[in-house]
Amino acid sequence: MVGETLIPTLLTIAWLLPLLGFAVEMLYGRKGERTTTKWPAWCAVACIGTGFLCSLIALLTWGQATGWAVLESHDLHGPDQHHSEDDPHHHGDSPKHQASTNESGWQMTALTATENSDDAEHVPFPSVYSGTLYTLGVFGSLVVSIDYYIDSLTLVMFTMVTLIATCIHLFAMGYMSDELTNEYVDHFAHTSDGKHVHRPGRFYRFFAYMSLFCFSMLGLVLAGNIFQVFVFWELVGICSYLLIGFYTERKSAGDAANKAFIMNRIGDFGFLIGLMVVWTWFGTFQFSELFDSLPRDATGHIVTNDLGEVAVSTHSGESRSIPYSLLVVAGLGVFAGCIGKSAQFPLQTWLPDAMEGPTPVSALVHSATMVAAGVYLVGRFYPMFVPEVLLTIAYIGAITLFLAATIAVVATDIKRVLAYSTISQLGYMMLGLGVFGWAAGLFHLITHAFFKSLMFLCSGSVIHGCHHEQEMPKMGGLMRKMPITAGTMLIGVIAISGLAVPGLIAFSGYHSKDAIVATALAFIQANPAHFLLFLLPLLTAGITAFYMFRLWFYTFFGEPRDQHIYDHAHESPWIMTAPLLVLAVFAAGCAIGGEKGMLYMMLLGSEPVHVANGVPAATVGELVLPGHSAIHDVHAKAGMWALLAAISGTLLAYVLYGTKTVNLSDMKRQLAGIHQFLSEKWYFDELYHALFMKPVHQVAALFAWIDRTMIDRVVHASAGLMVKISKWDRFFDETFVDGLVNLIARATFSSGILLKAVQTGRLRQYVMFIVVGVVALFAVLFTTFPN
Amino acid sequence: MATKRNAIGILMGVELVLNGANVNLVAFSHYTTLGIDGQIYSLFVIVLAAAEAAVALAIALNFYNNHLTIDVDRANRLKG
């Protein structure tokens, strides 16, 4: 099969090219010279662009190799599935079905033939390629290797990441062009005497970091084992650290970088715990082995024995019983990492601060790479999550999406609005994943990546055009000055708001958000106790539309608020607008067809088997997880609700910001409490300050006091004692020890003087000594052993 | 070796001694079951003697450069 070798090869090339680019860009050229050349940028673009081409070819090859079975099999999916769900006999009695579900709980074989339509129905993922690229080391039974695990999700992610990254790279070439100098003046950083910081441009360094970032993200997506994911996870973290803190001279940038890094560490600590549990109990890191090992019955429940333990057979053939609680711990641990990376409640505070980096970085971090990594991992690790964990994920997502959306309503910095919207949308994804909408969550991940990168680039274009002004209240009416930016931004805004004319025209955000809301509705219908999981996203759909249109109206609509800025604003050069157009096309059209569309079907092709049918309530969890059919039932209803919410939010925004019928400052005064509460981001930073930092400071002060007063005193006292002891010791040394040594030395010396006489310095005598010695030796020999 | 004060003379003595050993090696190997082992040993001895001669001559030249003589009795700085 051509795909078996070609696809991993192509993806490996696409993955490694940015690393090569990183090396070349870092090492390129002489000092002085490399700050002023665009060469590194072209190099980076070439690397990631080639990567995109490779990914695209791999995707097409994959489709060719599987005969696009994904798309076809899922065409039957909805109604057929529905039918089989309705008929429990058919479902339960089909031995074939059971066998295929049990054996191939998450099919790992290189290729599963899908010629049999019966199989195709139940095994919706036609092919998975997994294998090992390179074994790094074997420590006992622990094998650390670079693996790949390629299914349709991987391919879609690869294509999406490389495409967006290519656009962002191109955009950044325009955006970062003012770094192309030996004397860059940073207006936001000041030296101690109050002057602006002058430094050589860091154009090449920016692109080197970007390349490394892409390499890390692609490695994470390609990774075939959880340990490798962790490694690239951390690499992504360090790259984001480097890029957020790109303007190192600015204190705010440094702080933001530190914050992002530290927040991520908190999450990664949980991740490590999860890793330990996985390694200790499953004995392997490989996805292909891990997903096999968890037994599920026909209904999708994890099989437990009487003691509540899960019997698994590890890859080495050993059978083990894992306490169910440990599965929860493992799942929560890994999810903790995702919380950190995807900026979920309660670790969401780093993300808005990460706006300190250059805007292309924000675009990359917020759409395709860093934050997507968390969602991607949840999706990838999905078969290992037990219902309790999923519920946690859903609640965390719900809280996050609501929280962030409310903050976004009052934010005035254009990038911050987008940042909060990112958090909010990530919350949507997590929620979708948590309520058993595997494909819905990842669908939203992909569509969000497109329109969010589009919007960030648009905002970057605005900032670039307005000479690094980011405050929305100073903008307005820019539509006339930068029509392309405004238009593409509007597409992004419509997409994220989920506005559509159902059945006629719908941008990508509408479809994905619809899917999530529908899943949530199906979920609360099955579990009415968790009604918040539907209400919050529905409400937030309205809020989202509100604050997004608020942003657009603020920025592009109406009359200019700051004439000075308006006068100097200009449309960005083609190298920045071209990516906008490309991304706008994708933001609008990538989800064409909705749940019958190609993208969704591709994603569905990688869905874990037990998801499709849903999981009925069991004795343990008492949680019903809706299957596709249940979701399908409520889809239309949920879609209407969501569309209504979005339209109302849009109208509200138009009324408040598009027309001048409402005095905004009055409103602000009237709602001062809420406004204050929201614009202080629900006081999370203060809360963390009070909860963590202050106690630490106080404890530290206490310890410092203990140090100074008690320990130092003891140390001083012992020092004095030591001085006394050593004085005595010196006396002992000088008299007894030295005396002995000197005695030996004198004896050696005098014997040396005696022996010196033999060393005459005459070679001939030495020769004679040798002869005498030999003769004497032989004499002894002869007398001792006569014959 | 024992009668020469000239460094090169000593070297010649060394060569003679090695040569005597070679004769013994070859002769004994020829008249016993050793085959050609003796010849190979003496081949090694010859080669090593050549190497030794090269180094020794270099040392002698150095010595001459430093002391303007080649009398080894003058090389007594390390005398006890």
Place this chain on the structure above:
Amino acid sequence: MFLTLASQSVPELLDYFAPQWLQDTASEGWQYVGAALVHMALLFGVFSLCPFFLIWLERKVAGRIQDRLGPTRVGGRFGWLQSLADGIKLIQKEDLCPPAADSMLFNAAPYIVCMSSFAAFIVLPFSEGWVAVAADCGLFIMLAIMSLEVFGIILAGYSSASKWSLFGGMREAAQMVSYEIPMAICALIPVVAAGSLNLGEIGDMQSGGIQNWFLFHDPFTFIAFFVYFVVATASCKRAPFDLAEAESELVGGFHTEYSGMRWSFFFMGEYASMFAVCGIASILFLGGWNTGLQGIDEILSTMRAGDNAGSYLAGVLGVGIFAAKAAIGVFIQVWLRWTVPRIRIDQVITVCLKYLVPISCFLFLGAIVWPLILHKGLGDRTTWNEPLGERVAEAIEGGRTVTTVLERDERPGQSDAHSPDHGPDADSKDEDEDSVSATQFDHSLTLYPAEEVSR
């Protein structure tokens, strides 16, 4: 090996030359002495003529090159007895020794030079099988013996107690020690191609046409021949490398203080070694005693195989061809001497160490790699598996290596009496027995025969 001379050639010679009473009465040892003396006399007689001819040749050639006639008077039109006349004159001259000289070394030096040049002919084959000692490492022995010559020259230069001589000796030492390296390496290149150091075998391999000459064996031997010729010229201290003599600077160089017969010994040695190196060149590269014409070579080898006057005639022809080739080489050396100006000593050393040594090393490596490349590239039988491979296999089997000596032994004409015993029963002979005949000589020299040990 030394006594192969005695065991192979001497008995024949004894048959021819020694009076019957000597064969009857003298003990074996004295017979050998006698044979050796006869050999020495013959050798010296023959090879004294060689320098005589060559000196005459040089003078004639020099004269022609300089648009003169050269010697014309002694011995007819071409002055071909000029050398003899010179020789008579030199023998008559007084043998002088400077008072400050180290007389012993001064007297001994010419003999060393002369002896080493002439002794080299022991292992030089003149035609197939026409060799005093057909040693397996003939080329090696030859180079070794010829390397002694330099010592005589150094001694001559040093013991003369003259600064000219000393300069000459020093230069000679420096030059010879350097040039021996490329010379040996270049001589080894055809050896690599042949897989043997035996000059007779090397010569035999080149029979059957000019394409078989090692000169045309591969590109490396082709270049190596010219390098060898240059180096050989230098090692004979011929112009343009005659720094040791350098008449215009050093009067006469190392032989400034010499006169008479001792002086002429140097020149006999020089011409003999010229002939010797050119002989080596002709054997190693130019087919030795083979004509280079395929048909004639085949006829000659058929003639050699027989045991009659024809084989003898073929041998004589071979000698003629060989001598002609060597003489052409000498002629070219003479030609060079009168054409090319002398170069400085530093240039001489530079040419050797900076150019010739690296070139010859490269050629050597190339000659080694070449058959491998051919073998890999063509997959054909090449020199790699043809001569060398077969011989190695044979030797591992413990079989006797085929040498010309043994081949000649088995010729029916030379009866069993002449050949040593190879069989295992040879071990049973007791050395002390007086009955060992002069022609039956046991080379195994076993001290402890089988019966004695088992007793």
Place this chain on the structure above:
Amino acid sequence: MNGDSLFFTLFAFMACLGAVAVVVSQRMVRMAFWLIISLGSTAALFFLIDADFLGAAQLLIYVGGTLVLLVFAVMLTSSGPYLNIETSPGEIVMAAMLGLLFLFMVVSSQTGIDWNGTNQQMAAANGMTGEISTFDSGSEGNTLRTIGMSLLGLRPDRGAAETGQLHTGYLLPFEIVSVHLLVVLIGAAYLARAKRRRDT
């Protein structure tokens, strides 16, 4: 007395004579001359004993190489003509006595050992019936190829034909010696390079 013993006597005598003359002679170049006589005679002894390759090597390396080097060094280091550094007579007497003592020791060990018995023991230990040399170089012509193959790691003289098994040869020592030679020559070249003479 046959030819072998005749020539052996001749060359052995010359070798001893040369050696004694080296010791007795005080002039360096004469010493070198006598050394040539001695070493050349030894080479002839090697030829006599069918070690022709060894003899040629002896001639080429010792006489053609080492001794020329020696004389070269003599010329480079002599501060006057016919350099002569006398040794005190007492030392000569001492050395002579020691030399005689050494000679006595060698001779006594030579006469004191039962060669015949030793050889039989060796033969027995090697599992041989009393055949002295399995490789009969005299009848097989030459030692060149055997030595060469031994240096390459094969031992055709050790009955490879009978057992079909190759004995280990001298490849490793050969390599070691080669590297050693290279190192030594580089070192010697470094030591002997032209330096500015220190003014003392």
